[in-house]
Amino acid sequence: MAKEITSRLNDYSQWYNDLVIKSGLADHSSVRGCMVIKPYGFAIWEKMQAALDKMFKDTGHVNAYFPLLIPKSFLSKEASHIDGFAKECAVVTHYRLINDPNGKGVIVDPDAKLEEELIIRPTSETIIWNTYKNWIQSYRDLPLLINQWANVVRWEMRTRLFLRTAEFLWQEGHTAHSTEQEAIEETERMLNVYAEFTEKFMAMPVIKGKKTANERFAGAIDTYCIEAMMQDGQALQAGTSHFLGQNFAKAFDVKFSNKEGKEEFVYATSWGVSTRLIGALIMAHSDDEGLVLPPMLAPLQVVLVPIGKGEDIKKIYEKCEPVIKELKAKNISVKFDDDDTKRPGFKFAEYELKGVPVRLAMGMRDYEAGTIEVARRDTKEKSVQQFEGIGNYVENLLEDIQANIFNKAKTFRDSHIREVNTWDEFLKAIEEPGFISAHWDGTSATEEKIKELTKATIRCVPLNNKQEDGVCVFSGNPSKERVVFARAY
Amino acid sequence: MAKEITSRLNDYSQWYNDLVIKSGLADHSSVRGCMVIKPYGFAIWEKMQAALDKMFKDTGHVNAYFPLLIPKSFLSKEASHIDGFAKECAVVTHYRLINDPNGKGVIVDPDAKLEEELIIRPTSETIIWNTYKNWIQSYRDLPLLINQWANVVRWEMRTRLFLRTAEFLWQEGHTAHSTEQEAIEETERMLNVYAEFTEKFMAMPVIKGKKTANERFAGAIDTYCIEAMMQDGQALQAGTSHFLGQNFAKAFDVKFSNKEGKEEFVYATSWGVSTRLIGALIMAHSDDEGLVLPPMLAPLQVVLVPIGKGEDIKKIYEKCEPVIKELKAKNISVKFDDDDTKRPGFKFAEYELKGVPVRLAMGMRDYEAGTIEVARRDTKEKSVQQFEGIGNYVENLLEDIQANIFNKAKTFRDSHIREVNTWDEFLKAIEEPGFISAHWDGTSATEEKIKELTKATIRCVPLNNKQEDGVCVFSGNPSKERVVFARAY
Numbered sequence: 001m002a003k004e005i006t007s008r009l010n011d012y013s014q015w016y017n018d019l020v021i022k023s024g025l026a027d028h029s030s031v032r033g034c035m036v037i038k039p040y041g042f043a044i045w046e047k048m049q050a051a052l053d054k055m056f057k058d059t060g061h062v063n064a065y066f067p068l069l070i071p072k073s074f075l076s077k078e079a080s081h082i083d084g085f086a087k088e089c090a091v092v093t094h095y096r097l098i099n100d101p102n103g104k105g106v107i108v109d110p111d112a113k114l115e116e117e118l119i120i121r122p123t124s125e126t127i128i129w130n131t132y133k134n135w136i137q138s139y140r141d142l143p144l145l146i147n148q149w150a151n152v153v154r155w156e157m158r159t160r161l162f163l164r165t166a167e168f169l170w171q172e173g174h175t176a177h178s179t180e181q182e183a184i185e186e187t188e189r190m191l192n193v194y195a196e197f198t199e200k201f202m203a204m205p206v207i208k209g210k211k212t213a214n215e216r217f218a219g220a221i222d223t224y225c226i227e228a229m230m231q232d233g234q235a236l237q238a239g240t241s242h243f244l245g246q247n248f249a250k251a252f253d254v255k256f257s258n259k260e261g262k263e264e265f266v267y268a269t270s271w272g273v274s275t276r277l278i279g280a281l282i283m284a285h286s287d288d289e290g291l292v293l294p295p296m297l298a299p300l301q302v303v304l305v306p307i308g309k310g311e312d313i314k315k316i317y318e319k320c321e322p323v324i325k326e327l328k329a330k331n332i333s334v335k336f337d338d339d340d341t342k343r344p345g346f347k348f349a350e351y352e353l354k355g356v357p358v359r360l361a362m363g364m365r366d367y368e369a370g371t372i373e374v375a376r377r378d379t380k381e382k383s384v385q386q387f388e389g390i391g392n393y394v395e396n397l398l399e400d401i402q403a404n405i406f407n408k409a410k411t412f413r414d415s416h417i418r419e420v421n422t423w424d425e426f427l428k429a430i431e432e433p434g435f436i437s438a439h440w441d442g443t444s445a446t447e448e449k450i451k452e453l454t455k456a457t458i459r460c461v462p463l464n465n466k467q468e469d470g471v472c473v474f475s476g477n478p479s480k481e482r483v484v485f486a487r488a489y
Numbered sequence: 490m491a492k493e494i495t496s497r498l499n500d501y502s503q504w505y506n507d508l509v510i511k512s513g514l515a516d517h518s519s520v521r522g523c524m525v526i527k528p529y530g531f532a533i534w535e536k537m538q539a540a541l542d543k544m545f546k547d548t549g550h551v552n553a554y555f556p557l558l559i560p561k562s563f564l565s566k567e568a569s570h571i572d573g574f575a576k577e578c579a580v581v582t583h584y585r586l587i588n589d590p591n592g593k594g595v596i597v598d599p600d601a602k603l604e605e606e607l608i609i610r611p612t613s614e615t616i617i618w619n620t621y622k623n624w625i626q627s628y629r630d631l632p633l634l635i636n637q638w639a640n641v642v643r644w645e646m647r648t649r650l651f652l653r654t655a656e657f658l659w660q661e662g663h664t665a666h667s668t669e670q671e672a673i674e675e676t677e678r679m680l681n682v683y684a685e686f687t688e689k690f691m692a693m694p695v696i697k698g699k700k701t702a703n704e705r706f707a708g709a710i711d712t713y714c715i716e717a718m719m720q721d722g723q724a725l726q727a728g729t730s731h732f733l734g735q736n737f738a739k740a741f742d743v744k745f746s747n748k749e750g751k752e753e754f755v756y757a758t759s760w761g762v763s764t765r766l767i768g769a770l771i772m773a774h775s776d777d778e779g780l781v782l783p784p785m786l787a788p789l790q791v792v793l794v795p796i797g798k799g800e801d802i803k804k805i806y807e808k809c810e811p812v813i814k815e816l817k818a819k820n821i822s823v824k825f826d827d828d829d830t831k832r833p834g835f836k837f838a839e840y841e842l843k844g845v846p847v848r849l850a851m852g853m854r855d856y857e858a859g860t861i862e863v864a865r866r867d868t869k870e871k872s873v874q875q876f877e878g879i880g881n882y883v884e885n886l887l888e889d890i891q892a893n894i895f896n897k898a899k900t901f902r903d904s905h906i907r908e909v910n911t912w913d914e915f916l917k918a919i920e921e922p923g924f925i926s927a928h929w930d931g932t933s934a935t936e937e938k939i940k941e942l943t944k945a946t947i948r949c950v951p952l953n954n955k956q957e958d959g960v961c962v963f964s965g966n967p968s969k970e971r972v973v974f975a976r977a978y
Contacts, residue, residue, distance in 0.1 A: 029620065030563075031607065034556035036620055039635060042553045064531045067523035068609075068640055068656050069579070072586070074519075076594035082586075090558070091583040091597050092609070095644040097561065097576045105565035108580050108606055117597055118520065120557075120581070120609070131518065131525055140830075146528060151557055151640065155584040167557050341629075 005353075007288045012232045019282055020161045023291050023353050033159040033166030037275065040354065041162075043299035044278055045169065049149065051201050051296075052171065052273070055193050061145045061173060066127050068151075069118040074126040078251035081125065081219035088155040090120040090166075120153040125219060125244070125270055128174045129252040136176060136266055139258050143186070144176040162279030163236075163489055170274035176266045178256060180245070183267035184222075187243040190271040191224040194239035202277065203294035203406035204228050204284045205413050206238055207435075207484060209460025214444050217270075221245040227459040227484065229413040230283040233433020235459045235486035238280050241271035279489075285378075285405055291355025292378055294405050295398040302327060302334040302394060303356050307344050307363035316362050319387070326391035332398065352377060357401050358394055362387075378405050419482070426473050426485075430454045435486045439479035441472035450474055450485070459484045494842075496777045501721045508771055509650045512780050512842050522648040522655030526764065529843065530651075532788035533767055534658065538638065540690050540785075541660065541762070544682050550634040550662060555616050557640075558607040563615040567740035570614065570708035577644040579609040579655075609642040614708060614733070614759055617663045618741040625665060625755060628747050632675070633665040651768030652725075652978055659763035665755045667745060669734070672756035673711075676732040679760040680713040683728035691766065692783035692895035693717050693773045694902050695727055696924075696973060698949025703933050706759075710734040716948040716973065718902040719772040722922020724948045724975035727769050730760035768978075774867075774894050780844025781867055783894050784887040791816060791823040791883060792845050796833050796852035805851050808876070815880035821887065841866065846890050847883055851876075867894050908971070915962050915974075919943045924975045928968035930961035939963055945974045 005022060006014040020026050025041030037045065053063070069092060076082045096112035099105075121127065128146075135141060153167045173190060177183040191208055198204045206226035216223040220242040228238045246265040249255070255263045285292040295301050304324070306316040317336060327334045337347055344361065351359050361373040372390055375382045378401050385393055416434030420426045429436050440446060440458065451457050465481045472479050494511060495503040509515050514530030526534065542552070558581060565571045585601035588594075610616065617635075624630060642656045662679060666672040680697055687693045695715035705712040709731040717727045735754040738744070744752045774781040784790050793813065795805040806825060816823045826836055833850065840848050850862040861879055864871045867890050874882055905923030909915045918925050929935060929947065940946050954970045961968050 027620065027623070029556045029616070030560060031556045031558050031616075034558060036556065037554040039551035039553045043551065045554075046552065062528035062532065063535065064528045065526040065534075065658065067518045067520045067525065068642065069520050069523060071519060072597075073594055075586070082595060087586045087595070088584065089586065090581045090607070091586065092579045093582045093597070094580040095577065097564070097571075097578065097580065097608070105562055106571060106576070108561075108582065117583075118579070119586070127518070127520075131516065134516070153557065169554065 005288060005290065008231065015288070016279075016283060017161065019286055019291060023355065025278065025282070025291075026161050028161070031166075033156055035161050035165050035167075037169075040299060041278060044281070044293070044297055045275055047297045047299070048201070048277060049171075052193075052197055053149075055197060056147050056171075056173065059189060059193060061147045061175075063148065064146050065148055065150070066124050066131060068121055070121050070124075070127045072117045072119055074130060075119060077126060078219045078248055080247075081251075083218060088157075089122045090153045090155060092118040092120065121150070122152055122154045123270075123272075124148065124150070124152075124172055125174065125248050126252070129248040129254060129268070132174075132176055132266070133252050133254045136254055136256050139178045139256055142176055142178045142256060142266065143182065145173075145186075146175065147171055147173040160279070162275055162282070164276075168275050170272050172270060172272040175269045176249075176254070177268070178258060178264070178266070180267050183245075183269050184243050187222070187224055187241045187269045187271070190269070191226065191239075191241040194241065194271070194273060195226050197273075198226060198228065198238050198277070199406065201294070201296045202281050202284070203296075203402055203409060204238070204280060205406065205410040207460060207462055209462040209465075209484065211240075211460060212444070212447060212458050212483075214447055215457065217242045219244060219247050221247070224463075225460050227486075228280055228284060229409075229416060229435060229486075230280070230489065231412070232283075233416055233435075233486075235435065235484075235488040236276075236280045236283065237459070237488065238277060239271070239273040242269060244268035244270060283489075284409055286355065289349075289380075290353035292405065293355035293357060295357045295402050298355060298357050299333070300335055300354070300356050301332050301398060302358045302360065303351050304334065304336050304360040304362070305344055305347050305351075306336070306338060307361055309340065312364050312367075313338050313340070315364075316367055319367060320362065323391050327394060330391070330395055332395065348375075358397055360390075360394070376401055378408075417484075420473060421470070423473055427454065430456050430485070430487070435459070435484050437482045438473040438485055439470035439481070440483045441475045441477035441479055443475075446472060446475050455487050456485045457488055459486050459488060494777060494779065497720065504777070505768075505772060506650065508775055508780060512844070514767065514771070514780075515650050517650070520655075522645055524650050524654050524656075526658075529788060530767060533770070533782070533786055534764055536786045536788070537690070537766060538660075541682075541686055542638075544686060545636050545660075545662065548678060548682060550636045550664075552637065553635050554637055554639070555613050555620060557610055559610050559613075559616045561606045561608055563619060564608060566615060567708045567737055569736075570740075572707060577646075578611045579642045579644060581607040581609065610639070611641055611643045612759075612761075613637065613639070613641075613661055614663065614737050615741070618737040618743055618757070621663075621665055621755070622741050622743045625743055625745050628667045628745055631665055631667045631745060631755065632671065634662075634675075635664065636660055636662040649768070651764055651771070653765075657764050659761050661759060661761040664758045665738075665743070666757070667747060667753070667755070669756050672734075672758050673732050676711070676713055676730045676758045676760070679758070680715065680728070680730040683730065683760070683762060684715050686762075687715060687717065687727050687766075688895065690783065690785045691770050691773070692785075692891055692898060693727070693769060694895065694899040696949060696951055698951040698954075698973065700729075700949060701933070701936060701947045701972075703936055704946065706731045708733060708736050710736070713952075714949050716975075717769055717773060718898075718905060718924060718975075719769070719978065720901070721772075722905050722924070722975075724924065724973075724977040725765075725769045725772070726948070726977065727766060728760070728762040731758060733757035733759060772978075773898055775844065778838075778869075779842030781894065782844035782846060784846045784891050787844060787846050788822070789824055789843070789845050790821050790887060791847045791849065792840050793823065793825050793849040793851070794833055794836050794840075795825070795827060796850055798829065801853050801856075802827050802829070804853075805856055808856060809851065812880050816883060819880070819884055821884065837864075847886055849879075849883070865890055867897075906973075909962060910959070912962055916943065919945050919974070919976070924948070924973050926971045927962040927974060928959035928970070929972045930964045930966035930968055932964075935961060935963050939974070944976050946977055948973045948975050948977060
């Protein structure tokens, strides 16, 4: 191997960091907690964005852009919003630098102090609802179905590449509705969009559910989420969709006159996914040799490595050119790697590290025999195939790989959800990788106690959850349904 | 008219503001100098992004993402960079809010002061070259051809929607090369990409040229630009491409070992266009009735307004449905506006305001006669066409409109460039709308004096400029070529 990666068994966390850095997805920057998304990582984000953006537009949404900076006073208008999370944020206090009178670079101009400090958006509900106030007068202005692709900053103390960074990229949908029912439907619609995206494109199965009151978004009536299982059995919240009721409309005085001419407060939703999904993608599928990328999000889907030199490579290229064209015509990205400064073995390891789903190789023996070697990244199986018809073969193989990666993750996930019925069982199960399905008495006190004792949180109350009588695994009080516990990223 | 717009003759500046606000492109926000880009405006930006992004990728570039925040000390590493413009910027000094002990919302936590202040990027040369240091060791790592789509903040005192805002969206390309020649070629290549984009997509002719030393980007050896003429005859700089030499490589110590194993500093370019282009688009083509959008950037290209009620509208829809499908199949965006709460006349005015290039209308008389009314936005001509074959007719018409908008702007531009040879002529010409082509002695002193006296700046020294002997229009000193003067946005 060109670059050594810590094994998952040895140190899962280090394995993750090694992968991100060595496969060229991202890099640390000189600014604490902020990352650089390198071209290979950004190409994955672009594919995610394209797929999601299309799904948002297909469900009637349009994009817009709101200011990066939010007046400090806005944050405290919705009381639970500020209490919940808006405090660890970057604060802009001045607007000018001047030359250091001592000749050492520049200093902040003390005369250029802002009257009111500005906050770099940690999320945009406040600035957006302050704007919606001017856009909404009548029921005819509703619904307002707007999404924004943006960067946000939250001053996280412990950061990890993609999973938790001070600055990250995301999309945030902010919709306004005339009825509660319509807003709830929108919240659920977008949760379903997220679930479809993670399962279809990321090949990552998710559990759809609702958060408990403790884990709700600050300012929401209900937070819906999708929860995925990583290979170490921990949970990762992959997306959230919030029903905000009239909370933000009341805080920013956003009313509309309904069909009867009566004034009412507007109902709201917000929903988001972020570059965190790239972290989830890595942790869900990759192995000790490198990334395993589902073909639908892989920046490069197929690589063809000719084996030989000079004239041989030319001959191989000539033979393969029609197939390369055929694959491109099928919208499959493919690269012919004729770089003669690197050996085939080095290239193979490099493409394994980068998670390219299909690697083709052809030497002169293949050339003469009318065959080609096919290696799939997910199972690492190699086979020799007839060259004739290889375009269709590869096309089908990519579909197989996409399905196989999903099925593998789903099988792993399903076999790592344990139903437990006693506290002893819980304590034992939580030390094993995976999720726990257990009865809970519905109180925040119990939830907090369990978290304190085990670091496990309630990931969600699954949607369409089976109703069954039981007793809380911790308190022994009666319960009507099981919820999902796990340690989480 | 639904919404009154100030006429261009009456008050060009107010006309522009009215248009931006009333056509729904953008809105002021509660944060000084920051705008909200509304869905209709953002849809234009998305079309611009898609076209430019493809052109960047076709010329070998990839996208990445670098941090929003830059350590203050970075800005002063390249001396002329900080002197030139990086001082009016948003400064982050703290990272936490706390509850106001007096119970009035939140205050900045005095204990959460950053050791070193962070600047919201006004442009990213410094943070990017600080990163490139780690990415570049050998000539094999070069060229590095990276672009970033991002928001930036410059604390402008006088702001105007799109044209000059404290926060704006842009792309910034930052490339690294092993030779000066290659970097200069890249600088010129991207200038040509910009010129092709503005002329082909925006239908806006531009003059390609180089800036004088005075007007150069802070830290550049050479700044290339494209300059467009607005309808009031003023100039608007639509894009810049900078050859940075080894300035940033030296400031951030970015060296590579060349093929001979010798260490050299890397050569750099940077280039950018921004949401300012939307302002240029509006000012170049629109009229007193509203926006005139070139079809290639119009969010909606064709609207079909049925005239009639109930059953009639259904009949018209049924007749038109195949045409609507045909247009969509040709990738033409089209809307059938059957909203029966608004009269046709109101809709016509609304679509005129929004600059939809082609409006179709069909009433029952057209329906029965097998005809349809076609109105083009650019010339406001109306005609009755045979319904049969209308799909192809509209497709061709959109191409005609695109070409006509460009030709109109070019004719206007070309007829408003005046060659002047004396200072008296200059003083007279500068009070007329348009550009001035005049000899200049090549000194900053003369350039500054002319600016002081007339507010005219040298927009550029055109590329491939005709060489001719002459005397400076101001100083009378000898000159070898004419340069372009204008008042500018």
